[in-house]
Amino acid sequence: MKIEIINIKLQDCINILDKLPLMGLKSIHRTRLRDRLITEIERVSKEERQLKEEHSNKDEEGNPIINDASYDIKDIEEFQQVMKGFYKEKVIIDGGDSQVYLKSVKQSLEDVEVEWSGKEANDYAYLYDAFINTKGDKEDSE
Template sequence: MQVTIKNAHLGQATSLLFDLALKGKQSRHRTKFIKLLAERSKEVEEQRKQLAEEHAKKDDEGKAIINDEKYDIPDQEAFKKDYQELLDELLIIEGGDAQGMLKTVKKVLDECDKEFSGQEAVVYDYLCDQFEKGDGAE
């Protein structure tokens, strides 16, 4: 089994899974899955800062100029394009030690009886789709 999640959906997926009432094995596997998402979210944020620094105006010493805790980025379009590419990249979780965890989280999503609406419903649908696509990749 292999599951892919776009960087853009990491935070929302984490929140949705975090709020589910689970116990035992399901809770432990959900927590392991959330840790993987959180680690990737941290990497994405570090990469976003690197992109901002690369696109920012530089001072005489070659350091990025920061005004009001924001990078001074003259070409916002170029930065947004690079940042969107980062958000479109995929986190791939597959096989090995992750196999049991992925099957458990898929089961949790399949059997979830919580009602979702709005953005939560969209994220739930996205996660279910990703797990269904990954189910054949064993």
């Protein structure tokens, strides 16, 4: 089992995990996945800032120019294309000790009795679909 989430959807997935009413070991497994996704968000944020700095106009000292908390981007179209690709990159969690908590969280998503609506319903569906059975995983139908 593994999970694949595109960069732009990481926070949405964390929000869904935060709303799951779980207790005991299932809550611990959810927290492990949440913590791993938070680590990934921190990495994405750092890399996003780096891309903004690289695509910004620079001052006399070589520092990126920032106006009203926004980077002064040189070529906005090129930058948008770079960011579009960056946001579509996937975070993949698989292997090792993650197998136990991934299976547990997926089962929790299947069992949860929360009525989702609107954006949360879409985010819930995205998170559930992000779980992928890999070779060697026992199929649910067995």
